[in-house]
Amino acid sequence: MRSKLGVTAAGAVLALGLAACGGEGAGGSGGAGGDAAPEDLLVGVSMPTQTSERWIADGNSVQEQLEGAGYQVELQYANDDIPTQSQQIDQMITEGADLLIIAAIDGTALSSQLENAASNNIPVISYDRLIRDSENVDFYVSFDNFQVGVAQANALLAGLGVLDRNGERTDVAGPFNVELFAGSLDDNNAHFFYEGAMSVLQPLIDEGVLTVKSGQTAIEQIAILRWQQETAQRRMEDLLTSTYNDGSVVNGVLSPYDGLSRGIITALQNAGYGTPERPMPVITGQDAEIASVKLIADGTQNSTIFKDTRLLAEQAVVAAEAFLEGEEPEANDTTTYDNGVKVVPSYLLPVETVFADNIQSVLVDSGYWTQEEVASGQAQD
Numbered sequence: 001m002r003s004k005l006g007v008t009a010a011g012a013v014l015a016l017g018l019a020a021c022g023g024e025g026a027g028g029s030g031g032a033g034g035d036a037a038p039e040d041l042l043v044g045v046s047m048p049t050q051t052s053e054r055w056i057a058d059g060n061s062v063q064e065q066l067e068g069a070g071y072q073v074e075l076q077y078a079n080d081d082i083p084t085q086s087q088q089i090d091q092m093i094t095e096g097a098d099l100l101i102i103a104a105i106d107g108t109a110l111s112s113q114l115e116n117a118a119s120n121n122i123p124v125i126s127y128d129r130l131i132r133d134s135e136n137v138d139f140y141v142s143f144d145n146f147q148v149g150v151a152q153a154n155a156l157l158a159g160l161g162v163l164d165r166n167g168e169r170t171d172v173a174g175p176f177n178v179e180l181f182a183g184s185l186d187d188n189n190a191h192f193f194y195e196g197a198m199s200v201l202q203p204l205i206d207e208g209v210l211t212v213k214s215g216q217t218a219i220e221q222i223a224i225l226r227w228q229q230e231t232a233q234r235r236m237e238d239l240l241t242s243t244y245n246d247g248s249v250v251n252g253v254l255s256p257y258d259g260l261s262r263g264i265i266t267a268l269q270n271a272g273y274g275t276p277e278r279p280m281p282v283i284t285g286q287d288a289e290i291a292s293v294k295l296i297a298d299g300t301q302n303s304t305i306f307k308d309t310r311l312l313a314e315q316a317v318v319a320a321e322a323f324l325e326g327e328e329p330e331a332n333d334t335t336t337y338d339n340g341v342k343v344v345p346s347y348l349l350p351v352e353t354v355f356a357d358n359i360q361s362v363l364v365d366s367g368y369w370t371q372e373e374v375a376s377g378q379a380q381d
């Protein structure tokens, strides 16, 4: 990998030029070299949306930790709008950013911004979602996304009783009616979650333990654009009217994200699920969003996958500091994340499945949510 932070004459001249046209840019003065003081360096942080709690938590953690290390930070949210994100990143470069941390809305849509960054010697850290089809991505910090899908599928099976809590097969043979949901096709993670889940579920579908009654199992058929809760609710409503209007019931739903799970739950409740006669299906999730943690505590949602955004932010900051000190960050995976042009060196964190009975030990004891927040389903400041 080429180092973008070597203090080259050309780089310094470019940076100065940019600072001149961009006004108060921090990076121009110090140059993006290893010997600049943190106070003289600006990190641009581009997050996709504020409609999901996790990205707000990510943004806040990254900002706090970078500022704690002395850096200047510009944090922007793009409202799930691709042109807004592109424009915000362009603006950060113009303002003299020395490094960019980007969680992309559409993993393929930022090529020209990244070219611009590369030609200004600005390292780019792809945050949680891999930026694809560009060689100008220097590092990737995320979770083990395939494992997220595996964990979701295992939680679904445990909820149905097909697996016991140790993950061993029981003699419960079904058949269970399940429906599958996936995330946004333009998010590289959605494909990893799906592949991970199907690695577990497909053999059981083949065996006849699980039946996808709608027949919709291809990712293109089950994907939810931009991870929108309303879109998931509508798809679940459509499935109920098209496929379960013959008295049959849904026993399980693979949902890759808590926001989607809440839409799915609303559709099911509107159709009379969640009563003693018609129990809620086993529904999975991801992100441990507070409204969903309460639904899990109440027994409405089965589980979620907890990804500690504080730790992810920490890894992003460790990688950022390495680049800004003129070094290469340490990767723990150099094979998995091929972005279509190159394998991006990555640092991947493990994930944890949360059921009703470990909310306390995983989420409350670690300080992620308080007991009051879990009880009310609302985050407090």
Ligand code: BGC
Pocket (backbone or CB within 6 Å): 052, 054, 128, 129, 183, 187, 189, 190, 227, 256, 257, 258, 286, 287, 307
């Ligand atoms: C993230 C998930 C999140 C989803 C929707 C994915 O890229 O990895 O944690 O649930 O986006 O925001």
